[in-house]
Amino acid sequence: MEMRMLWWMDGIKQKDWKCNQDLRQRFGVVALADKLREARLRWFGHILCADGEKVCRIGFDVEVQGKRSKERPKQRSLDTLPISSCLLFIPTRRTTGQYGVKESAKRTPLKKREKR
Numbered sequence: 001m002e003m004r005m006l007w008w009m010d011g012i013k014q015k016d017w018k019c020n021q022d023l024r025q026r027f028g029v030v031a032l033a034d035k036l037r038e039a040r041l042r043w044f045g046h047i048l049c050a051d052g053e054k055v056c057r058i059g060f061d062v063e064v065q066g067k068r069s070k071e072r073p074k075q076r077s078l079d080t081l082p083i084s085s086c087l088l089f090i091p092t093r094r095t096t097g098q099y100g101v102k103e104s105a106k107r108t109p110l111k112k113r114e115k116r
Contacts, residue, residue, distance in 0.1 A: 002032050044081055 006023050007014075024031060050057040 002029075040080065 003020055003023070006027055006029065009027070010018075010023060012018055012023075047056055047060050052058070052061075
């Protein structure tokens with residue numbers, strides 16, 4: 001859906017072939033998968049900073065009893081975190097700043113604007 005909007009804004013028809021990356025770069029739009037990965041890692045950082053008594057941290061640390069089904073297992077959020085951190089070269093250990101609180105990473109804007 002995202003790319004169709006960019007094609008429409010640029011006036012490109014389906015028969016006109018253009019690379020999606022070139023179109024994103026032209027409009028200054030970051031890929032949607034990158035934004036989702038960034039949000040997932042930001043959520044993970046909030047969970048790591050939470051105290052052990054908070055509900056989100058208790059739910060994160062809980063161990064579920066029993067076996068998973070024999071079918072193809074559903075991918076859990078914890079299964080995707082190492083992949084996301086490897087892609088962005090982020091260590092999964094908690095990094096702390098001067099005051100013992102995790103330093104916030106600079107967020108990439110959805111649209112990058114150049115100064116004119």
